[in-house]
Amino acid sequence: MNRTTLFLTITGVLLAVVLLFSFFLSYKEPKGFVVTATFYPLAYVAQEVGGEYITVFTITPPGAEAHHYEPTPRDISRITRSHLFLMNGGGLDPWADRLLSSLQESGIPVVVMADRFTTQDPHFWIDPLFMKEYVEAVRDQLVLLDSKNKIYYQENAQKLLLALNNLHKEYVIGLSTCSKRDAIVMHEAFGYIEARYGLVFHSLAGISPEAEPSPRRIADLADLAREHNISIIFFETQVSPRVATTIAKEVGAETRLLHPIESLSKQEKAEGHSYISLMQKNLQELRKALECE
Numbered sequence: 464m465n466r467t468t469l470f471l472t473i474t475g476v477l478l479a480v481v482l483l484f485s486f487f488l489s490y491k492e493p494k495g496f497v498v499t500a501t502f503y504p505l506a507y508v509a510q511e512v513g514g515e516y517i518t519v520f521t522i523t524p525p526g527a528e529a530h531h532y533e534p535t536p537r538d539i540s541r542i543t544r545s546h547l548f549l550m551n552g553g554g555l556d557p558w559a560d561r562l563l564s565s566l567q568e569s570g571i572p573v574v575v576m577a578d579r580f581t582t583q584d585p586h587f588w589i590d591p592l593f594m595k596e597y598v599e600a601v602r603d604q605l606v607l608l609d610s611k612n613k614i615y616y617q618e619n620a621q622k623l624l625l626a627l628n629n630l631h632k633e634y635v636i637g638l639s640t641c642s643k644r645d646a647i648v649m650h651e652a653f654g655y656i657e658a659r660y661g662l663v664f665h666s667l668a669g670i671s672p673e674a675e676p677s678p679r680r681i682a683d684l685a686d687l688a689r690e691h692n693i694s695i696i697f698f699e700t701q702v703s704p705r706v707a708t709t710i711a712k713e714v715g716a717e718t719r720l721l722h723p724i725e726s727l728s729k730q731e732k733a734e735g736h737s738y739i740s741l742m743q744k745n746l747q748e749l750r751k752a753l754e755c756e
Contacts, residue, residue, distance in 0.1 A: 504725070
């Protein structure tokens, strides 16, 4: 073995040792019950209700789009080692459907939020009152898993339910004095807000945000924006704002973010945002677009 080969071999071994040592330093044994959620809204509810007695993992990474994310082998391993698995269902996290039978056979409790609703649109969490169903489902499962801390989970759930009631009241009051009711959004993620608060949303795409709108659809929405004097075209995180920008330029409008809250970016997490704060920010954006007093 020449010196160059020996040097490279030693360097490789040292690097492997350093990486392995770093892994062990960074690894933390999960605390309490392990709850794994397919995406952010479920993880948020689990953490708020479970608090110090659980460790929550989210499969869809920060900034990723939940509809089309595919889990890694590490994700699958984490799910199979969980005490509770939370999924949305309704086609939002379709990869999770493929795991249902094996998880049930292994005795891991699975909560499918879509089973609690009769409507087809899977974006239930965008309605504060529907989000309460998520809270109650998670609370009930945690009580079954850990009955000795029942009061703790119930009290945490009650605080979150109260916060969601207050959020609903903010929307009712904040959207009651608007001179406009029509808005253009990227895809059909906000239908429950539309229905709950008497608004009319015109979507560029359907349930899936990555569906490309036809040229005819784009032209129709541009005409609608002119007809209703719409001055703001909403775009979303995780989806290119290109089409929204095209319509905005054509009709002399501006583009603004309306957050679907499927996941948080790393920056949003660093800034301390949560479901509640982003819903409040969405309300502010809607009030501006709808010209509310």
